[in-house]
Amino acid sequence: MKTLKEVPAGQTATVRRLGGDGAVRRRIMDMGITKGVSVFVRKTAPLGDPIEVTVRGYELSLRKADAAMIEVG
Amino acid sequence: MSVRIALAGNPNSGKTTLFNALTGSNQFVGNWPGVTVEKKEGRLKGHKEVTIVDLPGIYSLSPYTLEEVVARRFLLEEKPDVILNIVDGTNLERNLYLSTQLLELGIPVVLAVNMLDLLEKSGDQVHIGKLKEKLGCEAVEISALKGNGVMKAAEKALSLAREKKAAPKPCPFQSRVEESLLRVQEELKGMVPEEQKRYFAIKLLERDEQIQKLLPRAVDAGGEIARLEEDMDDDTESIITNERYQYISSIMQDCCRKAARKDTLTLSDKIDKIVTNRILALPIFAVIMFLVYYVSVTTVGDWLTGWTNDTLFGEWIVPGVSSGLAAIHCADWLTSLVADGIVAGVGAVLGFVPQMLVLFLFLAVLESCGYMARVAFIMDRIFRKFGLSGKSFIPMLIGSGCGVPGIMASRTIESDRDRKMTIMTTTFVPCGAKLPIIALIAGAFFGNAGWVAWSAYFVGIAAIVCSGIILKKTRMFAGDPAPFVMELPAYHLPTPGNVLRSMWERGWSFIKKAGTVILLSSIVLWFLQGFGWVDGRFGMLEAEQLENSILAYIGNGIAWMFAPLGWTQGGEGWKMAVAAVTGLIAKENVVTTFGILFGYAEVAEDGAEIWTRLSAVMTGAAAYGFLVFNLLCAPCFAAMGAIKREMNNAKWFWFAIGYQCGLAYLVSLCIYQLGTWVTTGAFGPGTVIAILVVLGFFYLLLRPAREGSRRPAGMKMAAGGR
Numbered sequence: 001m002k003t004l005k006e007v008p009a010g011q012t013a014t015v016r017r018l019g020g021d022g023a024v025r026r027r028i029m030d031m032g033i034t035k036g037v038s039v040f041v042r043k044t045a046p047l048g049d050p051i052e053v054t055v056r057g058y059e060l061s062l063r064k065a066d067a068a069m070i071e072v073g
Numbered sequence: 074m075s076v077r078i079a080l081a082g083n084p085n086s087g088k089t090t091l092f093n094a095l096t097g098s099n100q101f102v103g104n105w106p107g108v109t110v111e112k113k114e115g116r117l118k119g120h121k122e123v124t125i126v127d128l129p130g131i132y133s134l135s136p137y138t139l140e141e142v143v144a145r146r147f148l149l150e151e152k153p154d155v156i157l158n159i160v161d162g163t164n165l166e167r168n169l170y171l172s173t174q175l176l177e178l179g180i181p182v183v184l185a186v187n188m189l190d191l192l193e194k195s196g197d198q199v200h201i202g203k204l205k206e207k208l209g210c211e212a213v214e215i216s217a218l219k220g221n222g223v224m225k226a227a228e229k230a231l232s233l234a235r236e237k238k239a240a241p242k243p244c245p246f247q248s249r250v251e252e253s254l255l256r257v258q259e260e261l262k263g264m265v266p267e268e269q270k271r272y273f274a275i276k277l278l279e280r281d282e283q284i285q286k287l288l289p290r291a292v293d294a295g296g297e298i299a300r301l302e303e304d305m306d307d308d309t310e311s312i313i314t315n316e317r318y319q320y321i322s323s324i325m326q327d328c329c330r331k332a333a334r335k336d337t338l339t340l341s342d343k344i345d346k347i348v349t350n351r352i353l354a355l356p357i358f359a360v361i362m363f364l365v366y367y368v369s370v371t372t373v374g375d376w377l378t379g380w381t382n383d384t385l386f387g388e389w390i391v392p393g394v395s396s397g398l399a400a401i402h403c404a405d406w407l408t409s410l411v412a413d414g415i416v417a418g419v420g421a422v423l424g425f426v427p428q429m430l431v432l433f434l435f436l437a438v439l440e441s442c443g444y445m446a447r448v449a450f451i452m453d454r455i456f457r458k459f460g461l462s463g464k465s466f467i468p469m470l471i472g473s474g475c476g477v478p479g480i481m482a483s484r485t486i487e488s489d490r491d492r493k494m495t496i497m498t499t500t501f502v503p504c505g506a507k508l509p510i511i512a513l514i515a516g517a518f519f520g521n522a523g524w525v526a527w528s529a530y531f532v533g534i535a536a537i538v539c540s541g542i543i544l545k546k547t548r549m550f551a552g553d554p555a556p557f558v559m560e561l562p563a564y565h566l567p568t569p570g571n572v573l574r575s576m577w578e579r580g581w582s583f584i585k586k587a588g589t590v591i592l593l594s595s596i597v598l599w600f601l602q603g604f605g606w607v608d609g610r611f612g613m614l615e616a617e618q619l620e621n622s623i624l625a626y627i628g629n630g631i632a633w634m635f636a637p638l639g640w641t642q643g644g645e646g647w648k649m650a651v652a653a654v655t656g657l658i659a660k661e662n663v664v665t666t667f668g669i670l671f672g673y674a675e676v677a678e679d680g681a682e683i684w685t686r687l688s689a690v691m692t693g694a695a696a697y698g699f700l701v702f703n704l705l706c707a708p709c710f711a712a713m714g715a716i717k718r719e720m721n722n723a724k725w726f727w728f729a730i731g732y733q734c735g736l737a738y739l740v741s742l743c744i745y746q747l748g749t750w751v752t753t754g755a756f757g758p759g760t761v762i763a764i765l766v767v768l769g770f771f772y773l774l775l776r777p778a779r780e781g782s783r784r785p786a787g788m789k790m791a792a793g794g795r
């Protein structure tokens with residue numbers, strides 16, 4: 001299954017499932033990344049990590065390690 | 074009747090602006106009990122009996138961050154009369170997520186929809202009437218920035234509170250989830266107030282560990298959770314979050330009309346395209362950081378601090394007070410206490426204030442325009458390896474000028490753990506006041522070699538990096554790294570009022586909280602330094618008689634502790650100890666104290682007069698160790714005051730100071746012992762201990778953790794290996 005980490009900048013993906021647990025997972029969900037939402041990957045930070053995405057109409061940044069827990073389709 | 078309004082909302086929703094608009098200058102800033110989270114309260118303009126409590130900016134009522142826990146506890150346990158929930162109209166979907174949770178608390182809610190004027194510019198529309206109807210709570214359109222509708226929102230909240238309106242109806246979930254909730258609510262019968270039942274039931278279903286503590290007896294929702302998860306093929310936390318967002322999406326369809334997007338970039342998008350561009354981001358970052366540093370540390374800040382310390386206090390106030398007291402024939406000791414102890418102590422506090430205000434002005438601008446979030450975005454990759462936040466860069470940069478504003482700059486870091494780590498390590502960077510010590514040691518022992526200065530910075534940075542790696546593996550800092558799931562807010566033009574207010578609040582909190590510590594310790598040290606025994610009689614001393622002071626006796630008493638560091642040659646070890654202690658007032662005092670102890674009333678800033686005397690009583694290895702000790706040990710009182718203010722907790726304050734002193738001692742021990750071994754070949758028990766310390770250090774550094782810690786390049790090796 002493809003994860004958000006592998007989505008190249010400039011593309012949109014739909015969230016299928018959230019892995020991980022605890023605080024990080026809850027935080028990701030609280031910020032609006034939930035099942036079925038579409039996420040647009042805007043860019044990668046200048047040093048290669050984290051990434052910036054657009055979700056539910058605003059900009060969010062998250063680390064690649066966390067993006068790897070988000071399965072997309 | 075006194076009324077309490079809780080102001081709740083997401084970060085960057087304009088909450089602070091609204092709070093300022095509602096309360097004016099009538100505010101009290103403090104901390105929530107026992108934590109470093111700031112608490113603000115104020116009185117509603119024109120309504121003395123109405124208190125507004127500004128809750129921390131939060132996205133959710135989850136149990137995971139300090140801010141959320143603080144807000145939850147307040148809403149649940151102190152039950153404010155009404156919640157004023159500010160939501161950002163340009164970002165309604167995510168902002169309403171918190172609202173759906175606030176509506177469950179059994180407290181009347183007024184929604185203040187902010188920034189709709191901005192939204193309308195882009196052609197989108199939000200139908201307030203429909204929003205009200207759908208959510209079942211009051212809603213008012215406001216512009217916190219322009220002050221439009223602000224009082225109307227407050228008055229609406231007030232009337233709800235006065236009429237004791239019933240709480241709003243919480244947002245409904247799909248029937249299967251509601252069934253489970255009903256069953257859990259049955260279990261809760263008689264344990265919690267009727268209106269809070271739904272909240273408790275939801276939290277129990279979410280497996281919220283903190284909620285059980287609030288219940289008189291344990292409630293087992295395990296069976297219900299298992300059945301619900303089985304039926305919905307997901308975990309309950311996800312189910313409930315999904316339900317909320319799904320409900321919001323359905324509302325959005327009814328209440329919002331999106332203009333047809335022509336794929337045009339907003340101004341904020343355009344700025345962001347340049348500012349976080351792959352190639353341009355780092356140069357732009359460097360330029361902005363240079364500007365902040367240049368203005369707040371080297372130029373304007375330095376002039377202001379120099380003027381306050383040297384002219385205002387040095388030439389006017391202290392001499393003025395002295396001569397004034399002399400004129401009224403005040404006793405010598407009293408004159409000295411007032412002029413050299415108290416006034417100079419107050420000066421030590423106030424001297425930092427102008428510089429700090431300049432820095433806080435910058436920080437406020439960077440924060441409110443939205444660049445601070447980008448700083449974290451750009452620097453995160455480097456700093457998270459050491460258990461720090463990308464935002465730790467600014468405290469450390471400022472710390473190379475002065476540790477006091479550096480520590481205060483750590484305020485911008487959200488994660489409690491990252492902030493504590495930053496506070497503990499910021500003063501390892503050599504600050505301006507440590508430069509004379511570096512110059513003294515470089516001149517007296519190493520023929521003014523340039524490597525001494527740059528190695529000092531290297532030691533400082535290595536100390537931060539290694540401390541970060543070692544500490545994040547300890548129990549105190551253990552656990553997952555703080556989630557870096559951060560909103561990058563749209564760029565805004567900062568408003569002068571908010572920026573100035575934030576600057577003043579931070580400056581004032583330094584004066585108030587740190588000031589007392591600095592003042593008291595300055596007076597104590599003034600006494601220890603200025604009094605002693607001459608010819609068997611206790612009394613006040615002349616400056617040149619420092620060797621007779623109480624401090625000198627203490628220095629003699631503790632000199633043995635520093636014998637392993639090589640500070641004892643010629644029986645003059647106590648001088649190093651005394652010099653190091655006087656460095657607590659201000660680090661540059663170390664040089665002056667040496668001057669006095671070696672018989673010079675006054676020495677140049679680099680202490681050139683005493684170079685030969687000093688090199689006669691210490692070896693090169695001991696001297697470099699002495700330098701490193703002074704770089705790493707507890708900073709000056711002003712910086713300690715800042716640490717105490719920012720930690721807001723005695724245990725953490727002492728842990729920080731203890732860690733710094735302990736590290737300084739061990740590093741300087743290794744430098745002396747190993748340096749002596751390498752240069753002279755002398756091998757003794759001290760050398761063995763030093764080797765053990767180094768081994769222990771590598772163990773702590775390299776022991777397994779989640780992330781592979783590279784960078785074993787030891788600070789001790791690099792610093793002491795000559």
